[in-house]
Amino acid sequence: MAFINVRATVECDGCACHMIIELDAAEERPAHFSWSDLVEEAVRGGIALVSIRGMANASGMTSVQDGKCLCPDCTSQADEEAADDEDVGDDE
């Protein structure tokens, strides 16, 4: 048996939407990785998003920030907030 991929449904830690993430079964991974490690790596990689439940078109980069799995919208929001924090730091 050769399975090509595995799909996981992940709840966004920001807005609680349900992201469908595709895990590449062919990719090499450390033997000690658990399923949740694999899913987190896929979310962190940013490009494994297949769709978001209830949305016709979902695209963009997912991420893991401060230990939270984030959908593309929440990732953009977190990135903007991080950029704002940097701006404040530059003024001082």
Ligand SMILES: [Zn+2]
């Ligand atoms: Zn979200």
